[in-house]
Amino acid sequence: MSDAETPSIDDAELAEESVEEVLEEELPQPELLHGVPVSESRGQVVLHPSRDEYVALVSSLRELGYWMCVDLCGVDYLGYGPNRNLPAGVAPERFEVVVGLLSHSDRSRIRLRVQIPESDPELATLFLIHPSVENPEREVFDMFGIRFDGHPDMTRILMPDEWVGHPLRKDYELGRIPVQFKGASTAR
């Protein structure tokens, strides 16, 4: 590379500035809490960690007094019409895992919404941080087919082991069982 082609220092500084300006103008910076985008829903605090930040965030929140993982459930947003109230920078995916944490010392709750893509429905388990998620994570696996990496017993919990499909997914057929009133072949 010749000297003539490398841009001068002044130019580089200018270029950097303009990139920052563009970023500030076009992409609104999300509000952060505990290092992840935060939003509010009906007065309740909701954090939006990425899948990589998720486990570290839960363990640091535990240090801050959120000792109890109260609830963990899944949501399938397939066919959800309106705006999902996600802060800037959080790309909506089909599935969400929603985790509720409770702090007894300052009597507050915090909620985590983690986006899970349809192509790779997997998330790290919280079992080693909060053993209380063992059953809820199994339920989410059973109902939505989201696998929890590192879970000690990733099996179905409510449906029979040999069941096909995940019932709480929005594209799961409701199904009907025909009711036979007369002429049933088996004796009652």
Added chain:
Amino acid sequence: MTSTDLTTLNSARDRLTSDGSVLRLSETEAEQKSGYQAPTEEGLGERMIMNMGPQHPSTHGVLRLVLEMDGETITRSKPVIGYLHTGMEKTGEELTYLQGATNVTRMDYAAPLFNELVFSLAVEELLGIEVPDRGQWIRMLMSELNRMSSHLLFMATNGMDLGAVGMMLYGWREREEVLRFFEAVTGLRMNHNYIRPGGVAADLPDGWEEELSAILDIIPDRLAEFDLLMTGQPIWRDRLQGVGVITAEEALSLGATGPILRSTGYAWDLRRDQPYLKYDQVEFDVIAGSFGDCFDRYSIRLAEIRESMRIVRQIIEKMPEGDYRVQDKKVTPPPRARIDESMEALIHHFKIFTEGFKVPEGEVYVAVESPRGELGCYIVSDGSSKPFRMHIRGPSFVNLQTLPHLMKDSFLADTVAIISSVDPIMGEIDR
């Protein structure tokens, strides 16, 4: 209240995740290993896999336990659930918000009003409406009575499980007194569909104070009889004291709430610590134990019946006049009399009951203190008249995770006492 610290909590958690008290076996493995296995040369095979349930008189519904036994002692165990699963959360997505209460009320059938309450509170939070004072006080009255009836049912089943068969009749007799009042108010003994988004279905009937006072006069004497029959009795104490012990740190790590958490001395009660309805305007004590054993869980529930009666007495005094439901035309159907005289009222009534009312988009989590612990409801609305997702955080579902840890190293005969003291309701666990 916070009688523990993070270091103790972390060590308790690490013990729980590594001590192997949960038997994680697949169905086929359990079948292969079930029954007696002759000891081999390595000394293995003395442990025996045993099934308890799904049909068993003391499992409170169709709960199945797979137990790994070493002689009479339980080494590992696993509750197997799902036998009552009817997809109620999926059903909830197909029902309008007005119909939704009929669905959730069937989850915890021993405390149906709490399910209706938490569902209604979540919907109202999304709607942004506030129920008038009288409506809130009626809700509080009904929840406390329901707490009494639920704990009385526990007294009955707990007594029966432990061989105090007479107790079953007494517990049900007292519970029936409360249920008779429910029938007078809501029309039904159970599954009331009384607390609905926007308020309650009907005002209290005339003479409700007298009826309630009669109940409140009967029950204290009957509770004294319970004390005589069970609390002070040496056999009862021997069966329960020191059995199924759990520490506060273990309970917190396993997500246990309600009497299980409070039995460890950790006094956490949402009524006091995150007040909803008008619980900040009544006086009551949060009952906590100290040993975390079956006896503490029994006596906490007995004491909570007395506390609930104390709250009910205050509610009778403080019950305000006014509307029992919100007067918001979007949510409330018109009064019956208006339907006869106004075409618009008839259309309005028809619309609310066929299409339902629309709830603004958003998501919300609301929790109340049910007799079994924290009962939560998470609703996602897409702006239509049916919830996009309705999830119930059942306290029994989470509390059931304590079972393997409570039963570790205890005798088979104690499993019955331990299951009973967790007070699981299978309708809520399996949903």
